[in-house]
Each structure stands twice: as C-alpha cells, then as structure tokens.
Amino acid sequence: MKVMDYIINEIRARKMHMTLIDPAKQSPEEAAKMAKEAYEAGTGAIMIGGSTDLSREKVDETVLKIKEAVPIPIILFPSGAHVISKYADAIYFMSLLNSNSPEYLIRQQMMGAPIIKKLGIEPISMGYIIIEPGMTVGKVGKAELIRRDKPEMAAAYALAAQYFGMQLVYLEAGSGAPEPVPPKMVKVVKDWIDIPLIVGGGIRKAEDARNIVKAGADIIVTGTLVEEVEDIKAAVSEIVKAIKV
Ligand SMILES: CC(C)=CCC/C(C)=C/CC/C(C)=C/CC/C(C)=C/COP(=O)(O)OP(=O)(O)O
Numbered sequence: 049m050k051v052m053d054y055i056i057n058e059i060r061a062r063k064m065h066m067t068l069i070d071p072a073k074q075s076p077e078e079a080a081k082m083a084k085e086a087y088e089a090g091t092g093a094i095m096i097g098g099s100t101d102l103s104r105e106k107v108d109e110t111v112l113k114i115k116e117a118v119p120i121p122i123i124l125f126p127s128g129a130h131v132i133s134k135y136a137d138a139i140y141f142m143s144l145l146n147s148n149s150p151e152y153l154i155r156q157q158m159m160g161a162p163i164i165k166k167l168g169i170e171p172i173s174m175g176y177i178i179i180e181p182g183m184t185v186g187k188v189g190k191a192e193l194i195r196r197d198k199p200e201m202a203a204a205y206a207l208a209a210q211y212f213g214m215q216l217v218y219l220e221a222g223s224g225a226p227e228p229v230p231p232k233m234v235k236v237v238k239d240w241i242d243i244p245l246i247v248g249g250g251i252r253k254a255e256d257a258r259n260i261v262k263a264g265a266d267i268i269v270t271g272t273l274v275e276e277v278e279d280i281k282a283a284v285s286e287i288v289k290a291i292k293v
C-alpha cells in the first residue's frame with residue numbers, strides 16, 4: 049500500500065501522531081530504539097530529518113536500523129536534495145511556501161525530483177509553512193515568518209498549496225519552539241482548506257496536542273520530546289491518548 053493511502057486511511061479513523069527523528073542527534077541504533085518505543089506508544093509513522101548537519105550516509109544507516117525495528121512507514125522530511133535515502137518508504141516532497149529563497153521554493157525540489165524517480169521512493173507533495181518563532185528551520189529556510197496573530201496569512205498560503213494540488217499542508221513553529229502554532233491559527237487554516245493538515249514544532253504537553261487537534265489538525269508531529277525525555281514510551285503514549293478526541 050502507498051504511504052499516502054495509509055495516512056488517508058488512518059486520519060479517516062482517528063487523529064494521527066508522527067515522530068520526527070533527526071539522524072544527526074544520535075547513533076542509528078539509538079534512533080531505532082527511540083522509534084520502537086514511539087511505535088509501541090502508538091505513533092503512526094517515523095519522519096526522518098534535521099535542519100542542519102546531515103549526511104546521506106547517516107540518513108541511510110538510520111533509516112535502515114529503524115526499518116528493522118518498526119513496521120510503520122518511514123518518511124523523509126528533507127532539508128534538501130542531498131539527504132534522499134533510497135531506503136525510505138516515502139518523502140515529503142515539500143516546498144517552503146513562505147521562503148524568500150528559490151532554493152527552498154523550487155530549486156532543491158528540481159535537484160531531488162530525478163533522484164526520487166530513479167530510486168522509486170513515493171513522493172508526497174506538501175506545502176510547508178513556517179510560523180513564528182520558526183527557530184533554526186525558519187532561519188535556514190529563509191522564511192518570511194507568519195506572525196502568530198495573522199492566521200489568515202497562514203490560511204492563504206495553505207489554500208494556495210491546495211490549489212497547486214499539494215496533498216498536505218504542514219504548519220511549523222520550528223523544532224524546539226517555546227510555544228506551538230496557536231490553536232486559533234490551526235482552526236482558521238483548517239476552515240479554509242480541504243486537504244489534511246499537519247502541525248508541528250514546540251508540542252510537548254498533552255494539553256497543547258489536544259487543543260491543536262481539537263482546532264482541526266489531522267496529524268501532529270513531535271521531535272524534541274523524544275530527544276529529551278527519559279521514558280519515550282510514556283511521553284508519546286500521553287500525547288497519543290490526548291489526541292483521541
Ligand atoms: C523535496 C526536497 C528534495 C527538498 C525540500 C527542501 C526544503 C523545502 C526544505 C525546507 C527547509 C528545511 C531546512 C527543512 C528541514 C526540515 C526539518 C527536518 C526541520 C526540523 O528538524 P530538526 O532536526 O528537529 O531541527 P533542528 O535541527 O532545528 O532541531
């Protein structure tokens with residue numbers, strides 16, 4: 049089954065949680081252990097990516113180890129065409145819609161497209177929109193950050209993504225953001241679009257996760273959480289339970 053079909057089936061039944069693992073931050077073995085605990089806690093897919101400091105070799109090794117450890121899809125969340133691993137099940141074929149640089153709007157995608165075709169990875173097109181504070185990825189991606197009090201601006205970008213025929217929209221506050229995307233903004237965006245909505249960045253508390261899915265997010269992503277907590281299974285379980293609304 050295609051990964052996108054799996055995602056659509058999942059979100060038809062329930063809200064979904066995905067775990068982001070940055071291969072730069074630990075060994076492939078440790079990454080696999082983290083993925084396994086998150087899977088056992090109910091995460092629905094593993095996303096692989098980091099905004100800086102990544103090599104294809106490290107991504108390959110990490111994907112391979114995670115693949116041995118969990119049966120759920122492994123989806124690349126690429127910072128550029130240089131990290132495309134042939135071992136992944138799918139790749140978010142994303143454009144950073146509010147970037148000021150053609151590099152992240154279309155150039156990395158132009159360089160990545162032939163690689164993806166050759167390797168036979170499933171591309172899942174996604175409009176990626178970065179909201180304040182944006183953190184590292186906001187800077188690296190040269191994003192003109194969406195103000196937290198301008199939900200209509202985020203919604204307009206999201207609708208543009210839908211009209212481009214993109215399959216998903218991702219609202220990103222930035223990895224490790226002190227506050228996640230405001231639920232009010234999630235609601236306005238969801239009201240404007242018909243395609244599935246992913247929200248990530250700064251989600252640590254079960255309550256925040258619940259408020260974001262209640263506002264209309266179909267999928268929530270946590271990354272930093274699994275890097276920081278001692279008991280990954282307990283922490284992810286709490287989030288997964290909280291989004292059963
Ligand atoms: C589709 C292809 C081939 C490329 C897309 C290239 C684009 C648009 C990239 C967007 C900008 C960018 C640098 C995205 C990185 C996404 C990402 C993995 C962010 C967060 O990762 P973390 O590792 O948690 O970030 P930190 O390193 O900041 O913690």
Ligand SMILES: O=P(O)(O)OC[C@@H](O)CO
Nearest residue numbers: 223224248249250271272
């Ligand atoms: O690391 P956190 O803050 O959970 O963010 C996850 C993801 O949205 C980053 O791209």
Ligand SMILES: [Mg+2]
Nearest residue numbers: 223224271272
């Ligand atoms: Mg991070």
